Amino acid sequence: MISATTRRAIDRVKQNIAEDGVLSIRGIRKEFPGVVALDDVQLKIRPGSVHALMGENGAGKSTLMKIIAGIYQPDAGEILLRGQPVTLKSPLDALEQGISMIHQELLLMNPMTVAENIWIRREPKTRFGLIDHARMAAMTQELFDRLNIRLNPLAQVADLTVAQKQMVEIAKAVSHNSDVLIMDEPTSAITESEVAHLFAIIRDLRQQGVGIVYITHKMSELFEIADEFTVFRDGKYVGTHNASDVTRDDIIRMMVGREITDMFPKVDCPIGDVVLEVRNLTLPGVFDDISFQLRKGEILGLAGLVGSKRSNVAEAIFGVHPAASGEILIDGKAVQISSPKAAMEHGLAFLTEDRKETGCFLVLNCLENIQSALITRDHVKAGFIDQKTVTKLAEDMAAKLRVKTPNLNETVENLSGGNQQKLLIARWLLTRPRILILDEPTRGIDVGAKSEIHRLITQLAGQGVAVLMISSELPEVLGMSDRIMVMHEGHVSGFLDRAEADQVRVMELAAR
Amino acid sequence: MNTQTIPANASAAGQRRLPAEVNILMVLVGIALVFEILGWIFQGQSFLFSLNRLKIMILQVSVIGIIAVGVTQVIISGGIDLSSGSVVGAVAMVAMSVAQVSSYARAVYPALTDLPMIVPLLVGLSFGALVGFINGWLIAYTKIPPFIATLGTMVTVRGFAKWYTKGQPVSFPTEGFAALGKGMMPVVIFILVALVFHIAMKYTRYGKFTYAIGANAQAARVSGINVEQHLVKVYVIAAMLAALAGMVVAARGQTAQAGMGLAYELDAIAMAVIGGVSLNGGRGSVLGTAIGMIIFGVIISGFTFLRLDAYYQEMIKGVIIVAAVVADVHRQRKRRKTS
Numbered sequence: 001m002i003s004a005t006t007r008r009a010i011d012r013v014k015q016n017i018a019e020d021g022v023l024s025i026r027g028i029r030k031e032f033p034g035v036v037a038l039d040d041v042q043l044k045i046r047p048g049s050v051h052a053l054m055g056e057n058g059a060g061k062s063t064l065m066k067i068i069a070g071i072y073q074p075d076a077g078e079i080l081l082r083g084q085p086v087t088l089k090s091p092l093d094a095l096e097q098g099i100s101m102i103h104q105e106l107l108l109m110n111p112m113t114v115a116e117n118i119w120i121r122r123e124p125k126t127r128f129g130l131i132d133h134a135r136m137a138a139m140t141q142e143l144f145d146r147l148n149i150r151l152n153p154l155a156q157v158a159d160l161t162v163a164q165k166q167m168v169e170i171a172k173a174v175s176h177n178s179d180v181l182i183m184d185e186p187t188s189a190i191t192e193s194e195v196a197h198l199f200a201i202i203r204d205l206r207q208q209g210v211g212i213v214y215i216t217h218k219m220s221e222l223f224e225i226a227d228e229f230t231v232f233r234d235g236k237y238v239g240t241h242n243a244s245d246v247t248r249d250d251i252i253r254m255m256v257g258r259e260i261t262d263m264f265p266k267v268d269c270p271i272g273d274v275v276l277e278v279r280n281l282t283l284p285g286v287f288d289d290i291s292f293q294l295r296k297g298e299i300l301g302l303a304g305l306v307g308s309k310r311s312n313v314a315e316a317i318f319g320v321h322p323a324a325s326g327e328i329l330i331d332g333k334a335v336q337i338s339s340p341k342a343a344m345e346h347g348l349a350f351l352t353e354d355r356k357e358t359g360c361f362l363v364l365n366c367l368e369n370i371q372s373a374l375i376t377r378d379h380v381k382a383g384f385i386d387q388k389t390v391t392k393l394a395e396d397m398a399a400k401l402r403v404k405t406p407n408l409n410e411t412v413e414n415l416s417g418g419n420q421q422k423l424l425i426a427r428w429l430l431t432r433p434r435i436l437i438l439d440e441p442t443r444g445i446d447v448g449a450k451s452e453i454h455r456l457i458t459q460l461a462g463q464g465v466a467v468l469m470i471s472s473e474l475p476e477v478l479g480m481s482d483r484i485m486v487m488h489e490g491h492v493s494g495f496l497d498r499a500e501a502d503q504v505r506v507m508e509l510a511a512r
Numbered sequence: 513m514n515t516q517t518i519p520a521n522a523s524a525a526g527q528r529r530l531p532a533e534v535n536i537l538m539v540l541v542g543i544a545l546v547f548e549i550l551g552w553i554f555q556g557q558s559f560l561f562s563l564n565r566l567k568i569m570i571l572q573v574s575v576i577g578i579i580a581v582g583v584t585q586v587i588i589s590g591g592i593d594l595s596s597g598s599v600v601g602a603v604a605m606v607a608m609s610v611a612q613v614s615s616y617a618r619a620v621y622p623a624l625t626d627l628p629m630i631v632p633l634l635v636g637l638s639f640g641a642l643v644g645f646i647n648g649w650l651i652a653y654t655k656i657p658p659f660i661a662t663l664g665t666m667v668t669v670r671g672f673a674k675w676y677t678k679g680q681p682v683s684f685p686t687e688g689f690a691a692l693g694k695g696m697m698p699v700v701i702f703i704l705v706a707l708v709f710h711i712a713m714k715y716t717r718y719g720k721f722t723y724a725i726g727a728n729a730q731a732a733r734v735s736g737i738n739v740e741q742h743l744v745k746v747y748v749i750a751a752m753l754a755a756l757a758g759m760v761v762a763a764r765g766q767t768a769q770a771g772m773g774l775a776y777e778l779d780a781i782a783m784a785v786i787g788g789v790s791l792n793g794g795r796g797s798v799l800g801t802a803i804g805m806i807i808f809g810v811i812i813s814g815f816t817f818l819r820l821d822a823y824y825q826e827m828i829k830g831v832i833i834v835a836a837v838v839a840d841v842h843r844q845r846k847r848r849k850t851s
Contacts, residue, residue: 320734341736350734358734361727363794372724375717376736383716427735 020080022047022211023068023099023180028077030063032444037063040077041237043230045180045211050202052226052243053215056255056305056474056507060235061215062104065182068213069101070094082179100173101182106165110158115140117157118172143171147201163190170201181205182213187221188307199225217305219248219511231255249504252511256474256503266454266480269462272296274332276348276435276466278317281326286312287490290326294435294466299457301481302470305510308487310470311353314437317468318350319343330435341376349373349433351424353440353470359424360412367408369423370394374430397426402452418449425453429460436460439470454480474503488512532788532795536803543807547814559817567696573809574702575764577802578757579780580787581702581709582750584801587784588713589746590726590793591651591658596754596780598669599643600773603758605673607636608682608768611689620682629688633759640755641748643669648747652740666777673770683767693764701760705753710798722746726793782829783808786836790844804836 023045030038038060045051053061066072068079070088078085081097088094091101108117115136116123124135140153149167157165166186173181183202187195202212202225214226222229223243231238231254238254276294281287287309294300304310316323319337327334330346337343343350352358361369371390379386379393394408401422405415412420421441428436441457442450457480461467471477477484484496486509494509544560551559559565579596586593611632614625624631643665650661691697713719721742724732733739757776762768787804789796811832815825 318734339736339738340734341738344736352731352734358728358730361724361731361794363790363792364723364727368720368723372720372732372735372737375720380717383712383718385715385717385720387715 020083021045022082023213024080024083025064025068026078026080028064028067028074028079030060030067030072030074036235038067038074038235041232041235043213043237044240045213046228047179047211048206048209049227050206050212050214050225052222052229053213053232054217054222054229054251054255055232055238056472059232059255061232062184063235064232065101065184065213065215068094068099068180069182070099095176095178098176098179099182100176100178100180102166102169102173102184102186104184104186104188106162106169108157108165108168111156113154113156114151114160114168115153117168118143118175140171143175147171147174147204148197163194166190166194166198170198174201174205178210180211180213182215184215185217185306186214187216187218195221217307217511219251222251223248252504252507256507266299266458267462269297269458271298271482272464275330276317276468277327277329277332278313279327279329281313281316281323281328283312283316283321283323287316287323287487290487290492292485292492292495294468296434296466297461297464298482299461299467299469299480301477301484302468302487303472303474303477303484303506303510304487304493305472307489308510309490310487311439312490313487314350314439314468314470317343318348318437320350344373344376344431344433347432347434348437349428349431349435350437351421351428351439351441353443355417355420355424355444360420362413363411365409365411366398366403366405366415366423367391367394369412370398370408370426370430373427377431393430394426397430398423401426401429401456416445416449418445421445421453422449425456433465435466435468437468437470440472441469442471442473442476474506477506478503486510533797533800533803536786536788536800536807540803540807540810543814544810547810547817550814550818554818559814565813565817569809569813570699570806571696572812573783573805574699575757575760576776576779576783576808577702577805578698578705578760579754579776580783580801580805581705581798582753583777583780584784584787584789584796584798585709585713585722585746586658586750587781587789587791588726588793588796589722589743590729591743591746592662592781592791593647593747593750593754594659594662594777595643595647595665595669596750596757597773597776597778598666598673599640599751599754600758600761600776601770602643602669602673602676603636603639603755604762604768604772605676605682605770606639607632607689607755607759608685608762609677610635611685612682613684613686616684619684620677626686629686629691632685632689633692636755636759637752640752640758643755644748644751645744647751648744651747652743670770673772676770679770681767681769682762685763685766689759690763690766693760693762693766698760698764701756705756706798706802709749713798718742718745723794726795728794779808782833782836785833785840788840790840791837792844807832 021044025043028038028041041060041064043064055061063072067074070091070093079088086097088097118140119136124132124139126132137153144151149171151164151167157168160168186198205212216222226243228240229243230240231251233255273296274293275296279291281290290313302310312321315321317328317337319339319342322338328337335346337346356362361372371394374390375385379390398408403419403422403426405419412423442453457467457469469480478501482498484501484506486493486506488510493512496505547559551557583593583596609620610624610627611629612619612625619625647662647665650656651658713722721737724735724737725739725742729739758773761772783804784796784801785791786807787796787800789801811828812825
């Protein structure tokens with residue numbers, strides 16, 4: 001017997017869900033040092049529906065999902081789960097309240113079995129309190145049967161393919177019987193037939209009333225699987241529509257409909273001979289048949305979405321992870337670039353994408369960060385560094401780039417992202433490169449530093465440096481480049497001249 | 513160095529930080545004062561104002577100090593070296609076997625006696641370099657963790673030391689060789705070694721590369737540093753310093769035994785860690801390690817001075833090592849919070 005009060009309470013919850021959806025988010029704001037990642041965004045997920053979340057790189061989709069999954073805490077705003085306001089203190093907390101997330105980077109424990117991965121923390125016990133492996137395997141099999149997954153519960157996760165791991169992740173998320181399931185680009189690494197299987201599972205879950213948030217870059221998937229979709233742009237909410245009400249072009253316009261301000265001080269400068277030519281560069285499984293030319297004084301923008309492998313091409317050219325086949329020509333002569341050292345000897349410089357992982361020496365000081373590339377070849381006599389000269393060069397360059405630090409002895413981890421980035425640029429400019437590869441030169445830094453870096457890039461091009469600039473920000477690519485090369489899943493999908501390029505054209509090539 | 517060319521912002525992070533070594537020096541002063549006070553209370557005499565005691569104290573630690581200078585470089589590069597104690601034992605044996613006098617009837621190589629001291633010295637250093645090369649090569653090119661690579665050489669090299677004379681000690685060195693360990697010679701050698709590598713770590717490209725690799729190996733590689741080649745150098749230098757320490761130990765005792773240098777690697781690591789060398793790599797200095805070595809010496813000789821059981825010494829040593837690492841982790845966390 002259910003009491004009248006309880007029934008009333010249940011009715012109220014049912015009504016709330018009807019109004020607010022199973023998950024409703026309002027006015028969420030999230031700031032990171034120097035950037036506003038999310039600004040007053042909203043999202044409403046109905047039970048038994050698939051809600052696609054769209055937007056360019058850096059639109060704030062992943063940040064929002066991490067807030068919903070309890071990984072980040074919002075600075076402001078409210079989250080309603082089944083009509084009730086909740087705070088999600090940790091991933092475990094979110095999970096216990098009925099929100100599961102399948103991460104893009106699969107977070108499984110490789111040395112353990114499939115079953116152990118799925119039931120971790122919830123292992124069935126024997127009556128002696130020990131783990132009941134037989135029952136755990138049976139439970140896994142049951143789950144797999146329900147989802148039509150053919151996998152041995154006792155297989156080791158390390159031996160599985162990426163698609164199989166994906167299936168394990170999905171089974172794990174489903175096993176929590178969550179009301180909300182978040183999928184972050186689940187098809188980025190699996191084949192078409194596997195995608196069909198995944199979609200069958202998603203439809204089945206939808207039938208059972210689960211609210212699914214589906215992050216994707218792929219238009220075709222949106223129309224195939226989603227009921228509704230929401231677009232974010234630059235951390236802001238743009239709009240929510242039914243998937244059946246719109247066309248592909250509408251969505252692209254929503255994603256890119258940004259004003260290009262005069263933030264980009266690109267000035268035309270004479271473009272000279274070809275200095276870098278890449279022919280048929282291929283790294284199996286990563287990128288294929290990449291060819292392009294880069295001229296003296298030219299800024300070639302390289303656009304593409306996550307997974308387009310732009311950075312991998314840059315790493316291949318600079319010798320970090322050399323390509324398996326293809327040719328690199330500098331000044332028309334074929335060269336072998338097997339290491340960054342070799343690349344530097346040919347006058348290349350490479351500002352890497354990830355400041356923290358491959359750029360800065362965070363625990364060292366500014367001077368040591370600036371000089372690290374220079375002293376691999378210049379200003380060293382009998383092993384001793386000509387520190388006076390190098391320090392002078394570093395100070396001048398830091399002043400020219402307006403690095404804000406009390407002095408160059410300051411540890412780099414105490415500097416803001418923008419200043420760290422300027423230090424890294426200073427590092428490469430000291431080597432006086434002829435070809436400069438910039439991978440996301442202004443990611444995660446404030447507007448002021450951004451425009452300073454843009455001005456600097458233009459200046460360098462004016463001095464005859466050939467610049468290859470990878471950027472996920474369309475306005476940046478469009479504002480800075482003489483020419484734009486667009487990549488899609490490891491292939492070059494097209495080139496656009498400055499005159500003919502606009503946001504819609506680039507997105508069409510990038511999103512296919 | 514005043515860098516007024518750069519616009520300064522007056523943030524809290526902008527204040528000049530004292531060198532990390534100052535903190536460690538204060539710890540040393542504090543510990544010494546504690547022993548001084550305890551000395552007056554329990555022994556009725558001064559701990560510090562006894563030249564003889566200080567001499568013995570520094571002598572006790574300088575052999576391991578020589579090793580610690582090498583280990584410091586390895587740890588700064590982001591690695592660890594467990595093989596140094598075994599290198600001490602093996603090099604003591606090998607060098608001593610070519611440093612014996614002809615008047616000793618049971619020399620290992622009767623034909624190779626009365627050689628000038630440069631011969632055993634070069635043989636010993638070469639042996640060290642070989643072990644270091646194996647360590648460095650394994651770590652840089654097979655990418656196995658430094659802990660495992662040097663654990664392997666630690667066991668293997670110790671085995672070699674025992675096999676070399678089938679466990680027999682090697683004695684009766686020439687006077688030239690024995691001079692390496694005479695009187696305050698070990699301290700002199702330590703000071704020279706520390707000075708050379710203090711300069712190398714601070715003012716040469718070798719030092720800058722070592723810090724860079726330890727701070728961020730990926731970034732070092734992208735900066736054009738040949739990370740693999742450099743790591744080999746670091747491990748070769750560390751093992752050569754352990755070899756030098758091995759010869760000093762053998763010369764001082766005028767005999768070599770396969771068990772010499774047992775667990776020295778751990779004391780050397782402890783000195784570096786106490787001296788502020790971060791096990792995460794990229795941070796620390798030879799000067800810090802030298803202070804760490806003296807802290808180590810003060811504690812040992814302080815306990816002896818207070819007539820505390822040797823067993824307590826070991827237990828306390830363990831506590832101090834852990835405390836030093838906790839302090840390091842704490843420092844790093846605080847740093848990160850202020851940034």
